[in-house]
Amino acid sequence: MLGAKGKKVVPEFTKAETLEIIEFMSFKTDCITCHQPDLALVGPSFIEIAEKYEKRPMAEALIARSIRLGSEGEWGDVPMAPHPELTTKEIAWLTDWIMSLVAHGYVEVETTLIY
Ligand code: HEC
Numbered sequence: 001m002l003g004a005k006g007k008k009v010v011p012e013f014t015k016a017e018t019l020e021i022i023e024f025m026s027f028k029t030d031c032i033t034c035h036q037p038d039l040a041l042v043g044p045s046f047i048e049i050a051e052k053y054e055k056r057p058m059a060e061a062l063i064a065r066s067i068r069l070g071s072e073g074e075w076g077d078v079p080m081a082p083h084p085e086l087t088t089k090e091i092a093w094l095t096d097w098i099m100s101l102v103a104h105g106y107v108e109v110e111t112t113l114i115y
Helices: 015-028 046-053 059-069 088-103
Strands: none
Touching: 015 088, 046 059, 046 088, 059 088
């Protein structure tokens, strides 16, 4: 979504939409086994990732690229495997949610899928 001056506008996610994302990341793919919204596990927390990229030009493109192709050496010694099974649309949706965590704050949801 582009706003005034062509700057990317990060959409806000409601509680219901946040729960949908967490369920997708738990059952349709594997993110939640290594990432939590605000707790570092095997990988960095999603909030840390958003903070790292927030000020960079093309933040969304960089995050989307890491999700699709995997990532290595950015955070530590453990690499992240690529996710070729996800569609461009799904990756954009996950990326928008990650960016929304710093743009609009993390909407906490009650689910046993996150700690
Ligand atoms: C098996 C564990 C594991 C799974 C599953 C996993 N990740 Fe990661 N992820 C990591 C690790 C470890 C890193 C840090 C890699 C590095 O140092 O570059 C990381 C890094 C990232 C980054 C930041 C990359 C960067 O460029 O700074 C993003 C974004 C990310 N993961 C998103 C996701 C999403 C979305 C999913 C699900 C589709 C997912 N990850 C699944 C372990 C995982």
